[in-house]
Amino acid sequence: MATVSAVVYQDQKKADGTYNVKIRVFHKKERRILDTTHFVTDRQLDKEFKIKDKQLVKILDEILDDYRESISQLGPKLDFFNVEELKNYLRDKDKEVDFxxxxxxxxxxxxxxxxxxxxxxxxxxxxxxxxxxxxxxxxxxxxxxxxxxxxxxxxxxxxxxxxxxxxxxxxxxxxxxxxxxxxxxxxxxxxxxxxxxxxxxxxx
Structure with a gap:
């Protein structure tokens, strides 16, 4: 079963004091990470490094729900994906094609x-x-x-x-x-x- 979640890694603090929010993709006992355009500061995190900013949590939930829907639509085809391929599929699924x-x-x-x-x-x-x-x-x-x-x-x-x-x-x-x-x-x-x-x- 494939899962996705929003995570912040404590050891990836940037020079400006922010952390990039990542999407963690877990599939077939392996995980891969997708970067997002969202950044948080220490004030937006709780003691367990979970995001507590309600507005950002809502935005991230929409992203995760979209990814989960895409995974669900794959149905049995999901078995053909390894975790790297699934990560790339989710990343590129909305890419426009010119034909x-x-x-x-x-x-x-x-x-x-x-x-x-x-x-x-x-x-x-x-x-x-x-x-x-x-x-x-x-x-x-x-x-x-x-x-x-x-x-x-x-x-x-x-x-x-x-x-x-x-x-x-x-x-x-x-x-x-x-x-x-x-x-x-x-x-x-x-x-x-x-x-x-x-x-x-x-x-x-």
Whole structure:
């Protein structure tokens, strides 16, 4: 079970006498820390270093509730996240993306195309290929793509099966995000039976 909480660390007092309020993310017996834009002084803390400023507590509760709602919406997908990936997911979940996506179905390939600013001038998204081997969870390949063939130069998501391996092309901000997207997509396909129906496109 993943949890989030607002914390202040006594040993992280800044030169100006303030402390940055952190969000602690706990998942799978590990923890990671997210910085916030909020700072407190000793007068806003009790003897146990808990925040006692009621107005700030209300603001932080809203942030925590939003994070908890995002975690809850992941449902069973949460199992695919380690604590570092979950921290990054919560940090980046509201990041704006500069594309318009629309979905089409072409044969047994699920394709989502998008309109991108040419050469990613205003986009921080990188095209990736992720290959998963369902029989070996630890065997994964994530590669950035620097050149496209004519068919794939506008893809957002392309899923295929080759030698029973799961191939997914997509745009992501980081290779970690690309791997998460691929694992989540594979799990969805496996749960709804799509993976079993997907034709193996291995060259014979």
């Amino acid at each position: 318009i996506a629309f979905c089409t179905l072409k044969g047994r390939y699920t394709i989502v195309e998008k309109e991108l600013n040419p050469f990613f001038v205003t986009s921080d998204l990188q095209p990736y290929l992720v290959v998963l081997h369902p029989w070996d969870e630890k065997h994964v390949m994530v590669e950035p793509i620097y050149a496209f063939d004519e068919e794939n130069d506008a893809f957002h998501e392309v899923v295929s099966k080759v030698d029973e391996a799961f191939f997914m092309y997509m745009y992501a901000a980081t290779w970690q995000e690309a791997e998460i997207k691929a694992r989540v997509r594979f799990k969805e396909m496996e749960d709804n039976g799509e993976w079993l129906l997907l034709k193996d496109t291995t060259d014979k």
